[in-house]
Amino acid sequence: MESNAYIDEAIERYSDMVYQLAFSQTGSRYDAEDVYQEVFLKLVKNRTAFVSEEHRKAWLIRVTLNSCHSLWRSICRRKAHTLEGSGQAIEFVLPEETQLYAALCKLPAKYRMVIHLFYYEQMSVRQISQSLGVKETTVRSQLMRARNMLRVNLQEEGV
Amino acid sequence: MQRQVYEQLYNKIKPDGSMVEKTKRDMLEQIRCMPVAENPPLRKKRILHIAAAAMAVLAIAVNASPAFASYLQRVPILGEVVKIISIRTYTGDDGEEEIYINQPGIEDAHQPWAQQVNQVIQNTVDEYIANAKHRAEEYKKAFLETGGTMEEYARKNIQIYVDYEIKAQNEQYVSFMLIANENWVNAYGIRMYFNIDLQTGQTIALKDILGEDFAQICKQSIVRQVQDNTLPNSAQNYFENASFAVTQQTPFYINEKGNPVIVFNRYEIAPGAFGIQEFEITQP
Numbered sequence: 539m540e541s542n543a544y545i546d547e548a549i550e551r552y553s554d555m556v557y558q559l560a561f562s563q564t565g566s567r568y569d570a571e572d573v574y575q576e577v578f579l580k581l582v583k584n585r586t587a588f589v590s591e592e593h594r595k596a597w598l599i600r601v602t603l604n605s606c607h608s609l610w611r612s613i614c615r616r617k618a619h620t621l622e623g624s625g626q627a628i629e630f631v632l633p634e635e636t637q638l639y640a641a642l643c644k645l646p647a648k649y650r651m652v653i654h655l656f657y658y659e660q661m662s663v664r665q666i667s668q669s670l671g672v673k674e675t676t677v678r679s680q681l682m683r684a685r686n687m688l689r690v691n692l693q694e695e696g697v
Numbered sequence: 698m699q700r701q702v703y704e705q706l707y708n709k710i711k712p713d714g715s716m717v718e719k720t721k722r723d724m725l726e727q728i729r730c731m732p733v734a735e736n737p738p739l740r741k742k743r744i745l746h747i748a749a750a751a752m753a754v755l756a757i758a759v760n761a762s763p764a765f766a767s768y769l770q771r772v773p774i775l776g777e778v779v780k781i782i783s784i785r786t787y788t789g790d791d792g793e794e795e796i797y798i799n800q801p802g803i804e805d806a807h808q809p810w811a812q813q814v815n816q817v818i819q820n821t822v823d824e825y826i827a828n829a830k831h832r833a834e835e836y837k838k839a840f841l842e843t844g845g846t847m848e849e850y851a852r853k854n855i856q857i858y859v860d861y862e863i864k865a866q867n868e869q870y871v872s873f874m875l876i877a878n879e880n881w882v883n884a885y886g887i888r889m890y891f892n893i894d895l896q897t898g899q900t901i902a903l904k905d906i907l908g909e910d911f912a913q914i915c916k917q918s919i920v921r922q923v924q925d926n927t928l929p930n931s932a933q934n935y936f937e938n939a940s941f942a943v944t945q946q947t948p949f950y951i952n953e954k955g956n957p958v959i960v961f962n963r964y965e966i967a968p969g970a971f972g973i974q975e976f977e978i979t980q981p
Contacts (some may be wrong), residue, residue, distance in 0.1 A: 543853050545724045546835050548716065550843045557712040567713075573719050574712060582724045583969070588884050591835065634702045637980050653812040658707050 548581060550650045552595070555659060556602050562654040563606035563647055579604075595668035603670070615665060641691035649684035656681055698765075730970055781863055781871055783820075784815070794833050794855040796826065801861040801873055810898025814891065818875060821889060822859050825877040829857045832885065856880040864958075866952040870894050872902060872951035890950045890960070903949060906957050907978065915943035915959055919976045923966075939966035952977065 553574075560573035588594040614693055642650055653663045655669070663681070667674040784802030800822050803811040833855050840850055857879045864872040871893050878886040892901040903911040919941045927934055950962045961967075961974040 541726055543836075543855075544883065545721050545728070547839060547882070549721060549841050553717060558707050558710050562707070571712070571716050574716070575723065578720050578724055579727060582727045584884075591832075594884075602850060612700050620751070621804055632702070634699060635706045638699060638702050639706060653703075654707075657703050 545582070545651075549578070552598055555595075556598060557604050557652060558658065559599065559651075562642075563603065565643065569606075571638075573602060576605045577602050592665070592668075596665075598670040600671070609612070628645065634638050637692060637695040641695055642677055642690055644691045645684060645687055649680060651681045652677060653684050653688070708849070738932075752968060759959045775908070781866060781873055783861075786888065787948060793837070794830060794857055796824070796857045797943075798859045799861065800820065800859055801863075801875065804812060810896060814893065814898075818891075821875065822877065825859065826857060829877075829885065832879070833857075834883065836881070853979055865953045865955075868895060872901075874950060888948070890948050892949070892951050897926045901951065903943065903947070904945070906951070912943050913946075915957075915976075915978050916941050918944070918978045921960065922976050935971075941966065 556572050556577050560570040560577075561567065564573065577598065581598065582599075587596065593660055614630055642653070647652070651670075652666060655666050658665075661669070663674050663677050667677045670677070731937075736854050778968070782804045783799050784804070785798060785800040800818060802815040802818060806812045806815050836855075837850055841847070846945050859875070861876060861878045862874045864874060866873070871891070872893050875889040875891070876887070893899070903915065909915050923935055923941070941961055949957045950960070952958050957978050959976045959978060961976075963969050963973050968973060
């Protein structure tokens with residue numbers, strides 16, 4: 539297949555990040571795929587001249603999150619137990635994973651967002667605040683509240 | 698929190714391979730609708746030598762706007778002819794990327810303003826090359842880390858260009874463009890315009906050429922030209938809400954007729970397929 543250095547490089551670098559972030563927001567592989575394709579097409583159509591790699595990464599995160607919200611789908615609408623029934627189930631290996639996932643489902647989308655960027659993408663509070671365009675104090679308090687809620691949810695899951 | 702559990706969970710959540718391939722194909726299709734990154738010409742633009750100063754002044758006075766002609770006549774002509782030449786050329790392959798530099802500069806720069814111009818160009822070029830090499834390095838790292846081989850990387854033939862184009866040059870002013878580009882990614886190229894009054898070393902502003910009303914004059918001219926260019930039933934047209942506002946910061950060069958040419962970057966006022974848009978502003 540004919541390839542293009544720019545496309546290959548962008549996908550290599552950010553394919554997982556975009557998909558995983560989309561999944562963390564939508565809870566569905568189908569929706570995550572929709573978002574994924576929309577985001578990467580937007581990337582090549584994009585007019586912004588990126589001043590740095592961090593800038594490009596922040597742009598991708600922002601566009602991914604906007605795209606998730608415009609899908610009008612939210613994991614909160616699905617109950618935890620329907621995950622087993624859907625054909626898109628994640629293969630949970632350990633019980634902790636099921637429990638954590640169920641607990642995450644109960645968090646509001648924006649808390650799941652900061653949790654994902656902070657713990658999984660290992661971004662700093664400063665980087666998260668720049669990507670999302672919110673104050674660092676806001677990010678910090680969201681992280682704190684998210685952790686607290688998660689702890690409560692996990693207790694309810696019997697952890 | 699159990700970060701490890703979170704990680705284990707999300708490490709399993711990967712995009713499907715064939716979906717990724719389809720996305721790449723769609724992206725390629727999208728890019729095909731846009732022109733490829735312009736590789737700047739490597740040939741040196743010939744420098745125009747104007748033999749008689751009188752002829753030059755006459756030529757400008759005939760073609761330029763009255764405001765510009767009177768601006769030029771305010772400044773007496775000195776004897777020296779200031780030339781823009783290539784002051785640094787480098788073609789190299791340091792094993793990583795091929796680098797082509799054809800860097801402009803003011804020849805025999807004695808006066809402080811000339812040295813300053815050369816310094817600005819030097820800094821711009823150095824910074825661009827450093828950033829471009831860094832970008833290539835990052836790309837190579839990612840490429841190799843994800844299973845690519847050095848042979849495959851070498852075949853990509855990464856190239857970094859610096860070149861220039863003289864738009865107009867005579868004894869009174871020079872207008873030239875510095876271009877920098879890399880052949881594997883579009884987003885970082887630069888085009889920098891220099892419009893210099895060679896008597897004073899001052900940068901020529903649109904206000905100097907068109908007068909205080911320059912913004913209005915430019916906008917009217919551009920809107921008229923856009924209307925002439927717009928095809929009624931074409932799918933591709935200038936953006937409906939495009940702003941044709943021209944300010945002191947708007948990039949422009951001066952052509953040989955002495956007219957300013959306003960430059961809009963790709964995507965600013967029209968789809969990418971239109972490319973970079975230029976509008977010559979003739980006298981109102």
